[in-house]
Amino acid sequence: MSPTPRTTAQRYPERVTYDRDAVHAILDEALAVHVGFATDEGPVVIPTLHMREGDRLVLHGSAFGRFMGTAAGGAPLCVTATLIDGVILGRASSHHSAAYRSVMVFGQASPVEDEQERADLLARIVESVIPGRLSGPHAARRPSVAEAHYTAVLTMPIEEFSMKVRAGFARDEPKDDEVAAWAGHIPLTVTPGTPVPDAITGTRFPAPVYDPAVHRFRQDS
Template sequence: MAPTARTTAQRYPERVSHDREAAYAILDEALAVHVGFGTDDGPMVIPTLHTREGDRILLHGSVHGRFVSSAAAGIPICVTATLIDGLILGRAASHHSAAYRSVMVFGRATGIEDVEERADALARIVECVVPGRMSGPHAARRPSIEEARYTAVLTLPIEEFSVKTRSGFARDEPKDDAVEAWAGFIPFGSTTGAPVPDAITGTRFPAPDAALLDRTRRQR
């Protein structure tokens, strides 16, 4: 889809792209997204876990929640995912920044009405967050039809979107070259800690493989 007024950069256009594969990579690596929408009480932004399936995003929430009921009614929404890769420090405070990768997707979501299909979608969201969780001899129980009745799943097509990234070093000005302050890049990383079992689990079952939880290695 060609850039629109909402996906065209007003500042730093060199940081913006409309590359679909880049957008998919960010959505796949992000554990959660933020969903923005308008209400009679003003704008709201709700965080939620998600998954991407092909050219669409799956979002979930309570059927009685404001986000789900509003989005299911067809109002425009904006889904945003942001990954912080580090801090960019300059010699002047005004030149400090962050290294990041982000994507914004605009559109209208559609609810999955069939409860069996919705239960399957909920299981796929869990599988996306914790690969292998819904398969094998020690898999979690799949959502029941009754559970699917009060948990909605919305689908949002990835059509109108933009990707924005920032990397490198600060844009220091020559007048600050003599400032005696450290400048450079401080990278951030994400690691998965050791799983901690609950009282019932104890040591009876194997814990999830930490390597599978590393979202930076996801390939779909």
């Protein structure tokens, strides 16, 4: 994709990429995105779980909420996903930073009107977070058409986007070489805890297990 005025970096353009596969990988790894849009009362940013299917994002929320009502009406959206990979320490405080991978997607979303299609997409969102959750002998119940009536689903094409990556070490200056402070990179990772069963199911059924290959919990059949 060629950059647009909105996706052209003003600072550190060498950190920006427009590679579609790299952008897809970030959107797939991130568990949630933040959706920004303008309202009569001012700008609003809403966090939400999402799913990528091919070259589109699938977003969901209350059918009666401000987010879905505004977005479904064709409001311009900015969807962001950010993965924090660590903190970067320099010998000068002004050179401290974060290691991150972030994606911005601009565009407009379209509502999914058919309730059966919405129910199917809601099921696929669950599956994207917990692969295998809705299949096998210990599957959770799938969303019903009646439940889809209360949950709106939007699809948004991934057409105008950019990805920015910050890695490596601080850009210390020679004047700070004599500062007696440690400098380097402290990696951060998401570490899943042990699943905690509720009082009803207890230990009668197998719990999901974390699969680091896909950065998701997986429900074994």
